[in-house]
Amino acid sequence: MVSFMLAGHSFVFADEHEPSFQADRSIYVLELDGAIGPATAEYVDQKFSLARSNNVSLIIIRMDTPGGLDTSMREIIQDILASPIPVATFVSPQGARAASAGTYILYASHIAAMSPGTNLGAATPVQLQGPPTSLPGPDANPMLDQDEEAESDAAQKGGDAMTAKAINDAAAYIESLANLRGRNAEWAVSAVREAASLPAEKAVEMNVVDLMADNIPDLIRLLDGRDVDIGDISVTLDIKNQPVVMQEPSWRTELLEVITDPNIALILMMVGVYGLILEFYNPGAIFPGLVGSISLLLALYALNVLPVNYAGLALMLLGMGLIVAEAFVPSFGILGLGGGVAFLLGATLLFDMDAPGFELSMPLLMATAVIGGGLMLLFMTMAVRAFRRPIAAGEESAEGTEVTIVEWSGDQGIVDYQGEHWKAVGAQDCAPGQSVIIAGRNGLTLMISLK
Known part of the structure; x- marks a missing residue:
């Protein structure tokens, strides 16, 4: 064991860019509330660097946290495992939870603590996209016979061998984290395989976490x-009376957190599509096109950082193409209606509805369908009315x-037609000042008839 001052020097040796040891050190507090996503991972990475x-x-x-995306969870855990500074994850305040991805982060931390009235667990992975990739961490081969039996059971229950493999992979990973930190590996595996949960008191008693505060x-x-x-060094924390500095997320992180909500991403997509449609229907309006372009780019950025179903994305792109085509190839709403249906089906398939904290709101989907249908009906009505409207320009518009x-x-x-003098031919018994009716037009000559 060495003193915390020596530990501070060891941090300097770990990275030649670190500043020299300072006596007036501080404690950073990061807050992870809500679902764990790309914004959370970026926030943690920035503050760890700071x-x-x-x-x-x-x-x-x-x-x-109720959990979140496994990719973001892994990024956070990588930052914790690579940190030369002790990391204490604290499930707080009372009534809080560290479910799903939160349990992995808790196990990865140097110190795991919970407030009374909190809980952790339910760490069974939710498959978001395609075949599972290997979670980061040491290779592990826990109890092969039990794994094979669990894989068989999971395949029967889930009807999919991929689900069993994802569960085995996650179980091996959390067990490796438990062994790394000297915590209860058996319960960690049960949290993955059986979605087990524990209150704070039991978690301390079973060596799942280190203490309660x-x-x-x-x-x-x-x-x-x-x-x-x-790492290989044991240090003693000497943190009494050190200042506590709350680390707030930057405006960029907060913006990223907003737009990476699947519901907000879908709204931005809809605003973008309909803004561009209005611009196509009314060239030069500028405002709809500007708002639509910005919204669409933000939505595409959100789709880039979120795990999406590519079939759903393809349907949405097809729908957008059909809707835009309606503006150039009038089909009395047929293309637009088909595009709206394809877009909504794609939106339904785009995100995993079961990912904790990243559920797509069904009321929002219904509202999107109603608004989309209403706009398509409005466009169709406007097209029919325009078709039936009397001709207002050209030769035919002058008749009558x-x-x-x-x-x-x-x-x-010579006759006065809309303030202009036109050459006219007609009956011989006409006189200046008399009102007559235009019966037709031959080039630049009007043919008139008596009223």
Whole structure:
């Protein structure tokens, strides 16, 4: 065991870019509330980098999450495992939970703590996209016979061998994390295979987490003087009376968190599509096209960072193409209606409805369908009315219009038509000042008849 000051020097040796040891070190507190997604992973990565550059003594992650995306979870765990600074994950406040992905993060941390009245577990993976990829971490081969039996059972229950493989992969990963931190590996595996959960008191009793604390000041008090393993080095935390600095997410992270909500991404997609449609129908309007373009680009960015079903995305692109085609090839709404149906079907398939915190709202889908159908009906109605409207331009538009004779001689003369003088031919008994009706047009000559 060495003192925490020596540990601080060891951090410097781990990275030649770290600043020299400072006596006035601080504690960083990160807050993970809600579903774990791309924005959460970026937030953690940024703050861990900042903590290293400022030679922070301890990072506390206060967590309350239902779970989230496995890709984002892995990124966070990689940051924790690579951190030269002790990381304490704290499930708080009372009533909070570390479900699904939160359980993995808790197991990966140097110190795992919970408030009374909290719980963790239910870590069975939700398959989001395609075949499962290997989760990061040491290779493990836990109890082969039990794994084979569990794979068979999972295949029967899930009807899919891929599900069994994903569960085995996740179980091996969380077990490796438990062994790395010296925590209860047997229960960790049951949290994956059986979706087991534990309250805070039981978690401490079963060595799933290290301790319970009422709040962050209480946690710091309990951790002061505690030994923590950082790689091959054991350090003693000397954090009493150190300032606590709350690390707020940047505006970019907050924006990313908003637009990577599948519901917001779908709304942005719809605003983008209909904004461009309005611009196509009314060239030069500018505002609909501007708003539509920005919304569509933001939606595409969200789709780029979220795991999506490519069949759903293809249907949405097909729908957008058909809707845009309606503006150039009028089909009295047939193309537009088909595009709307394809777009909605694609939106339904685009995201996994079971991913914790990333569910697509059914009321939103219904509202999207109603709005889309209403707009298509409006466009169809406008097209029919335009088709039935009397001709307002061209030769045919002049027929039946009343004009006044300005000059007349024999069977021809000059008439006033919409403030212009036109040559006209007609009956011989016409006189200047008389009102007549346009019966037709031959080039630049109007043919008139008596009223």
